[in-house]
Amino acid sequence: MENLSKTCLYDKHIQLGAKMEGFAGYEMPIVYTGIKEEHLAVRNNVGMFDVSHMGEIIVKGKDAMAFVESIFTNKVETLDFGQVAYGMMLYENGTIVDDLLVYKLNNEYFLLVVNASNVAKDYNWIVENSDKFDVLIQNASEDYQEIAVQGPEAEKTLLMALNIDLSNLGFFYFANYDFKNHHLLISRTGYTGEDGFEIYASAEAIREIWDVLIEYHVVLCGLGARDTLRFEAALPLYGHEISDKITPLEAGLKFFVKLDSDYNFIGKKALLDQEENISRRVVGLELTERSIPREGYEVYKDNQLIGHITTGYLSVSLEKPIAMAMINRPHTKKNTEIFVKVRNRMIPGFIRDKKFLEKKYNKTKGA
Amino acid sequence: MSKLVEGLYYSKSHEWVKPLEDDVVLIGITDFAQSELGDVVFVDLPEVGNTISQEDEFGAVESVKAASDLIAPVTGEILEVNEELVGEPELLNKDPYENWLLKVKLENPDELGNLLNSEEYAEFIK
Numbered sequence: 457m458e459n460l461s462k463t464c465l466y467d468k469h470i471q472l473g474a475k476m477e478g479f480a481g482y483e484m485p486i487v488y489t490g491i492k493e494e495h496l497a498v499r500n501n502v503g504m505f506d507v508s509h510m511g512e513i514i515v516k517g518k519d520a521m522a523f524v525e526s527i528f529t530n531k532v533e534t535l536d537f538g539q540v541a542y543g544m545m546l547y548e549n550g551t552i553v554d555d556l557l558v559y560k561l562n563n564e565y566f567l568l569v570v571n572a573s574n575v576a577k578d579y580n581w582i583v584e585n586s587d588k589f590d591v592l593i594q595n596a597s598e599d600y601q602e603i604a605v606q607g608p609e610a611e612k613t614l615l616m617a618l619n620i621d622l623s624n625l626g627f628f629y630f631a632n633y634d635f636k637n638h639h640l641l642i643s644r645t646g647y648t649g650e651d652g653f654e655i656y657a658s659a660e661a662i663r664e665i666w667d668v669l670i671e672y673h674v675v676l677c678g679l680g681a682r683d684t685l686r687f688e689a690a691l692p693l694y695g696h697e698i699s700d701k702i703t704p705l706e707a708g709l710k711f712f713v714k715l716d717s718d719y720n721f722i723g724k725k726a727l728l729d730q731e732e733n734i735s736r737r738v739v740g741l742e743l744t745e746r747s748i749p750r751e752g753y754e755v756y757k758d759n760q761l762i763g764h765i766t767t768g769y770l771s772v773s774l775e776k777p778i779a780m781a782m783i784n785r786p787h788t789k790k791n792t793e794i795f796v797k798v799r800n801r802m803i804p805g806f807i808r809d810k811k812f813l814e815k816k817y818n819k820t821k822g823a
Numbered sequence: 824m825s826k827l828v829e830g831l832y833y834s835k836s837h838e839w840v841k842p843l844e845d846d847v848v849l850i851g852i853t854d855f856a857q858s859e860l861g862d863v864v865f866v867d868l869p870e871v872g873n874t875i876s877q878e879d880e881f882g883a884v885e886s887v888k889a890a891s892d893l894i895a896p897v898t899g900e901i902l903e904v905n906e907e908l909v910g911e912p913e914l915l916n917k918d919p920y921e922n923w924l925l926k927v928k929l930e931n932p933d934e935l936g937n938l939l940n941s942e943e944y945a946e947f948i949k
Contacts, residue, residue, distance in 0.1 A: 475861075491887040492862045680861075680888050746909075748865055748885050770864045772887060799867070799883060799892075 463508035464601045464659035465666055474678060480572035482509040485678040495684050495772040497675035498648050502607035504674045505682055507654070508662065511575030512600040513568040513582060517591035521563045526721055527585055528558055529704060529713040535560045540628045540643050543712045545578065546723025550703040550730055554578050555694060557645060559630055567596075567641075571694045585722065601662040605674065606652030606685075608816065614653065617672040618665065622653060627819040635661065644818070647682060649689025651818040687767050690740070690780065690810035696751065696766045697738050697780055705730055706782070708738045708810070737788045738766060740812065741779045741796070743805035749779040749796045756795045756802065762787045765796065771812060777805075778812055825855035825948060828920050832935050833944035836894035839920065846932050849923040850896060852884060852915060855948045860886040863915045866908045868893075868924060873901050875927065877934050882924075884915065897934050899927040 460483040469476060474485035485506060488494060497503040515524055525532040530543030539560055545553040554574040559567035570578045579595045586593060605614060611622050620633045622642065630643035638661035646652040655665065670676070683693070692698045698707045705713075705727055715727060743749055749768035754761055768779030779796075787794070788807060795802040827833075832840040837856035841849040857863060865885040875881040875895035882893045903926035908914060914922040929935075939947060 486888075487861055490862045492864075495887075684887060746865065747867070748890065750890055769887065770885070799880075799890075 461509075463506055464662055465506045465508065465603075468663070468666060469506065472676060474676070477679075479679055480509055482572060484509060485676075487678040487680045488676040491678070491680040491684060492772050494675060494677040494681035498607045498650055498652075498677060498681065498685055499773055500608070502605065502609040502613050502652075502674050503677040503681070504666070504669055505604045505606070505677050505679070506666075507604050507682075508601040509572035510602055511570040511572055511578065511595070511597045512656070513570060513575075513579055514594040514596050515566045515568060515582070515591055516564055516594075517589070518564060519589035519591050520566055523586055523589040523591045524558060524566050524568075525719055526589075527582060528556075529721060529723070530558070531714050531717065531719065532558060532560065532566075533719070536629075537562050538629055538631055540630055540645055542628075544698070544704055544709070545581065546704070546721070546727075547700065548723060548726060550705075550723045550726030551700050552694070552698045552702060552704065552707070553581050553700065555692065555698055557643075559641075559643065574694060599658070600656045601659045602654060602656050603662055603666060604646055604648075604652065604654045605669065606646045606648045606677075607650050610650075610652045611818075613669070613672055613674060617668050617674075625653075627817050635665065638664070640665075647689075647691055648685040649691070649813060649815045649817075650685075651816060683767075684769055684772050687769055687780070688771055688773055688813045689815055690812060692738070693767065697782075702782070703727060703730060705734050706736055706738065734785065736763065736782055736784045738780055738810075739783050739788050740808040740810040741765070741768075741781045741783075741794065741805055742808050743777040743796060743803050745803050745805075746777070747796070747798045747801075747803040748777050749781075749798070749803075749805070754797045755781050755783060756797065757787050757792065762794070773813060778808075780810060783807065825853065825858060826920070827854070827941045827945055829941045831920075831941060832896065832938035833941065833947075834894065834896035834938055835947060836892075836896075837948075838894065838896045840896050840935065840938060841923070842935070843926075846929040847902065848897060848899075848927055848929060850925045850927060851923040852893070852919050853944070853948075854919050856884070856891075857915050857919045860884060860889075860891055862887050863912045866912045866915065866924070868904050868908070869901060871901050871904055874930075875899065875901065875925070877937070884912075893924070896938055897927060898930045900930070902926045902928055
C-alpha cells in the first residue's frame with residue numbers, strides 16, 4: 457500500500473483500533489469492532505462513518521445551472537435552493553461516468569459530490585464538457601472533509617451533541633449551520649437506507665465533531681458496514697452495479713433519469729435508443745440453500761450462463777443469502793429459478809425484487 | 824496478539840492440526856485467521872467419508888465481508904464434521920482452538936513434518 461492518502465481522521469482511526477485498508481487511494485477504516493455490530497447500530501440506533509475521501513467539485517458561474525443540467529441525468533432547474541438530487545453523469549454512449557449528489561446552493565453555484573475513486577476522472581470529464589458554458593469548475597475535495605451520521609437516532613443525537621436542530625431539514629435538503637466557530641454544511645442524505653445526515657466541514661471542525669459524537673456514544677463504523685448497509689437498501693456502488701460499461705437503464709436506475717422531459721443531457725440519445733431493447737438488467741436474487749452469493753459469482757439457468765453477482769451477502773439484517781446481479785433478459789423476471797455457482801457447486805435460488813428491506817427515510821420533515 | 828496453542832501443528836494457510844490417538848487429528852483455523860476474517864457467518868464443510876488432500880481446498884469460512892478458502896493441512900479421510908458450526912459459525916470467533924472443523928484419519932502421518940510448530944507459526948504471522 458504505497459502513496460495512500462490519509463483523511464483528517466486518520467490518527468483517530470489508528471488510536472481507536474480500526475482495521476485499515478486501501479480504498480480509492482485512501483487508507484480507510486474498514487472495520488472497528490465488527491461489521492455486524494456496526495451495521496446493526498445504524499439500523500437500530502446511530503453510527504458514524506468517515507467519508508472524507510469523497511470528492512467535491514464546485515460548479516459556479518452564470519451558466520452553472522444550464523451546464524449541470526447538461527451533464528446530469530436528474531433534474532436540476534426544478535430543484536429548490538438548498539435541495540439535493542441523486543443522479544449520474546453519462547458518456548455519449550449512455551454508460552456511466554459516475555453517480556453523484558448535486559447540491560443546489562443557487563442558480564449559479566452547485567456542489568457535486570462524487571466517488572473518491574473517480575474524482576480525477578470526473579473533474580477532467582466535467583471540464584472537457586464545459587467549453588460552451590460560462591462556468592468555473594473547481595476540484596474542492598481537499599477543502600471538504602465529511603462524516604456521515606446515520607440511523608434512527610441521528611437527528612436526536614446531533615441535537616444533543618452539537619446543539620444543532622435538524623428537525624426542519626427535509627429529506628434530500630441541506631443547510632448551513634454553526635458549531636462553535638465552525639461553519640458546517642449538513643444534508644439529510646446518506647448511503648444506508650436509514651434516516652441520517654452528511655456533514656461537510658473543514659478538517660478541524662470534522663475532528664472536533666467526531667470527538668464530541670464519540671462522547672455521545674455514536675457507534676464508529678467502517679467502510680465494511682457502509683457496504684452491507686447500502687447493499688440491503690439496494691443502493692448501487694460504482695464498479696459493481698454501475699460502471700463505464702453499464703447504463704442507468706441496465707442498472708435499473710431509470711427513476712433518476714429525466715428521459716421523458718425536454719431537458720437534454722449527455723448520453724440521453726443513447727438511452728432513448730436503448731430503452732426499446734435492453735439486453736440485461738440488475739435484479740435482486742435470493743438463494744434457497746445455505747450459502748453466500750459473492751460478487752463475481754456466475755448465475756446459471758438450465759446450465760446456461762445468464763449473468764453474474766454484482767454484490768452479495770448473507771444479509772446482516774435479514775440473515776438471508778441475497779444479492780444484486782446483472783442478468784441477461786429475458787431471465788430477469790421475478791421468481792425465475794436460477795443457480796449460483798459457489799466454489800464449483802450449483803446453489804439454487806430465484807430472481808426477486810431489490811426491496812430487500814423497507815427504507816426508513818424520514819420524508820415528513822420540513823420543506 | 825494472536826493466541827497460539829503449543830503442541831499443535833500449523834499451516835501457512837492458517838489451519839491448525841491437533842493429533843489425537845491412532846493417527847486421528849482434529850483440524851481447525853487459527854486465532855490469527857478468525858481475527859483477520861472478522862465476524863464468521865458461514866462455514867462450508869465437506870461431508871463425512873470424503874477425503875481431503877494436503878494443500879488442496881476443502882471448503883470455506885465466510886465472514887460478512889468475504890469468503891476464505893480452507894486449505895487441507897494434511898491428507899486423510901473425514902471421520903467427523905463439527906455440525907455445531909453450521910448453526911453457530913460465530914463459535915470460530917469465540918474460541919478457534921476449541922471449535923474444530925473436521926476430525927480426520929491421517930493417510931500419511933509424515934505429512935505433519937511439512938507443517939510449522941507454534942514458534943515457527945508465531946514467527947510466520949509476525
